[in-house]
Amino acid sequence: MPNRSRTASPPTLVPLLRGRLRPYAPQIALLLALQLVQALGMLLLPALNADIVDHGVVRGDTGYILRQGGLMLAATLVQATAAAAAVYLGAKTSMGLGRDLRSALFGRVQGFSAEEFGRFGAPSLITRTTNDVQQIQMLIFVLLTLLVTAPLMGFGGIAMALRQDTALTGVLVVAIPVLVAAVSLVIAAMTGPSQLMQGRIDEVNRVLREQITGIRVIRAFVRERGEHERFGAANTALTGVAQRLGRLQAYFGASAITVSSLASVAVVALGGPRIVDDDMQAGALIAFLNYLAQILIAVMMAMSVFVLAPRARVAAGRIKEVLDTEPATIGAAPRDAAPAPSPQADGPPGRLDLSGVVFSYPGAEHPVLHGVDLSVRPGETTAVIGSTGAGKTTLVKLVARLLTPDEGSVRIDGTDVRDLDRGALARTIGLVPQRAHLFSGTIASNLRYGDPDADTGRLWQALEIAQAADFVRGLPDGPDSVIGQGGTTVSGGQRQRLAIARALVARPRIYVFDDAFSALDTATDAAVRSALDEHLGDAARLVVAQRVSTIRSADRIVVLDAGRVEAVGTHDELVAASATYAEIVDSQLVPEEAS
């Protein structure tokens, strides 16, 4: 279920970053020191300049002017070096933080069971791990390089000004808070609209995405006009907010420049008479005007950080949501103890038993599975058939421990799967999932996914059984052909066959086919199944299918209906005994052939 309260969650930047910045504390402290040095360097320039005017110019002392000029140049060099070093530390800290966040997210998501994973969905988790982290690391970088200099320049400016003239410092003491207050007001006013703006952009983009992906439906249902109106409304709403935001932005620059200009006037107005009275020198006046300009620039730069803040805050919220999600399944059962199922005395290994399995998704009113019993024996095939929502896929996920049951147990050779370590379980069960996902790499690297040490002979054998050998042979590079991400360069049916071969290469004791034959045409489906019958020997097979033809020859067919086992038996038994099964058969066969 989509979490609609997501955007309403409280600001989460601070709690997200607090602990994570701690390892960088020494680095940040050094950075602050460097920023202090560079701020002092900046502030020293007007003071030295004042000295030139007051002592060099007035007395006509050329040597003094040149000496002070040299000092100014030195200050500039120190300032630039400190600033560059600060940028380096800022980059290290912010990018390091980004790396840590990605790492934390990736680790957390890896631990998710299908349940938590499904709550977010893969696209959302990807965005959170990549773009959202990027937002935060950018904010931190700008924060460390621009924002921290503002207070340093502000307070440093006041301190330096005091050296020049105590009375005039009053202008700064008034002007700086007024400037900060004015700009803060504008920023506060912008926060609402800029958050709104993001939502409106999303809305426009969503409508456009729907128009592009649904273009056939829109045209077939003659809804172009309705869609155009929907878009028009979203576009108008977006433009409205954008204009509001733009107008507010105008106050930002206007207030900053007006305050600083008026402060300049005040400096000359107050300073002039003091020069006349000989309480102050002309150089101090110039220095003051320069402090004002420098402080203005620093404040403006710092404030631009706040434009980034709302987006970063949303990103932080989204990241925190993932990090705060406890992997329920794995967390509830950290029982990874037995390295392998202990083969018990009663019979050969490869027995899978589900007894009294109950499972509900969180928040669901009814369990998906209520009390399912099922068994698979070595060398035998157990098939599961049932309608949408009957719980077939959930059942497969329970067997592979992608979920764990609320009640009852899933046992392999008598050992509860929760007691197995992940690696042992993975070697025991060969899963062919509904969506045949391949990883980028070559066909061979995909085939070796379950057993990196498998030799080429085994790969070919698996390909032969899965009826994939011919097409792989036909590829220019054979099994070394590169497969694009998500396996886009092979067709759906080919991908499915490769997924079957991948499970075969690992030679597990129990195979689980989750509707794995549906993408194959009926002839290939039949060929794969007969090859499997021939080669799998005493491995156990659990087959979830929709086509009766796929499972007709199974040793045991379990008819699942609304989470309960409706009937168990062979095809012939069930045709006679199960109304549900008979209905399914009837829906798939041409009448004269069904009998």
Place this chain on the structure above:
Amino acid sequence: MSMQQAPGQRATDFAATGKRLLARLGRERGPLIAVFALTLTVTALSTLTPLLLGKATDAFLMFARGEAASLAPAWWILGSVAAMTLVAGVGQVLLGRATTAVTQRAAFRLREDSEAKLARLPLSYFDARPRGEVLSRVTNDIDNLSQTAQGIMTRLLGSMLGLLGAVVMMTVISPLLAVVVLATVPVTLWAVRWVGGRAQPHFKRQWAATGNLNGHIEEAFTGHELVTAFGRHEESAQAFREHNSELYTSAVKAQFVSGLMAPATTFLGNVAYVLVAVVGGLRVASGALTIGEIQAFIQYVMQFNQPITTLASTAGQIQSAVASAERVFGLLDAEEQRSDTDEPVLPEAEAGRVVFNGASFRYKEDEPLIEDLSLKVEPGTTVAIVGPTGAGKTTLVNLLLRFYELRAGTITVDGADIAAMTRSDLRRRIGMVLQDTWLFEGTIAENIAYGRPDATRGEVVAAARAVQADHLIRTLPEGYDTVLDDEGDGLSAGERQLITIARAFLVEPSILVLDEATSSVDTRTEMLVQQGMATLRQGRTSFVIAHRLSTIRDADVILVMEEGRIVEQGSHKELLNAGGAYARLHRAQFAAIAT
């Protein structure tokens, strides 16, 4: 943020695209003139301020030296500067509003034009390229444009005029000092280019590392179940760590080198400042300049340096904006579908008689697909289109709905040539269920009513009930008001399919197109759907695409397609007896069931 622009994102024809972009801005004539007038006024006023403040200082100094009789001129000057500041502040606010009006209105129109363009593009445009690519043009590129336009416009205009004003004033005060300051410009530009050039390869590596990392995350997350089921967490985490630290290393370098831009330009600005302080000091000492003039000059140096830094940082944004504009214009320039005829015909009856008359079509000029197809479909009869996946079964649908236009021949609906009808009149008669179950973000009820937004809740429920979707919908938490969205709404493919079927039902079309409508609905749901379909098909002409023979056994005519061509047509019996492609397909299906 320039960091977010993709690598190598350069416009191919910068000048032409830039001109076109300006032309679009030029459409907002009124506010645009205001922008120019206000920028001129504000810049002029703020450029005069330092000069006047310098004059005020000199007035004070002259009075102090006894060269002037009163302080009245000083107070007059300060008074007028204060007044000018206030005027400039108001002007700044008005300028911001005008700029916002120009850019946001232009963005609004650009979005509107692009969206309207989407509706006029032929389907071949969408089919010929990845959806994501089209989507990215209308969303990311326009976002990029509208978000950067305002900033660029304000800064570019203001900076250039400010720069010009500063140069003029500096030259007026002291040509020699002006030359000294201008001499630093080439050095600054060189530094900016140097830093930019050095940063570029780091950014490229950063983007490559980002791509690799994102790719890995995407794979690990979309293949989450497989990674877990195959016990490959550790390997996946290891690969992640490598990509993550690679990204960290390159990002630190890129950020650091590009972050040097600010200290570098500040440094050079400071050097100019020092030069002015020293050379200016010497000039004042020799009596060639007044103290007030040097005070004003130093302020101009600051006013001069600021725009150079701004322009340097804006250059990247302009590049990226023009590149985006080029892609958006590419979309706007794409060839449109033929517009509807001015005098459209309307069939007098609405019976659903469809006649293909010597119809020919090819997607590619040199690959004939459908040649001279003639077919009469009587009202209320069912045409089944069969053939292996990829045989081009959807081509006929594309032609019937005029998603693509015939190359030769005609298709008539109830006697009217569909090419002479308006597309909407044609499509209103046809109900469609596609294999990809596109639903938009909205409630289930809204989705069912998509083709008839005015339908009452009763009609919606009746349609759902007719196609056996009512029960399913009612088991959802909010029933008909359950909101569907892309982030996982818990609906299975089969359930979504049922909703699209109800959607087609509600339109009450005379012709139905069912494109693999039942392929993703599993057996039992499918059976229910088939019953609904039977109701739906009553009295309507139906074109059914499916590769399961059981779905099409009651068809009146079967079209067998292979490699895009219709190879056989006839009834089930006729085709079986003919012993051709259909008989082969049928045997494969039957064999599969028998084993």
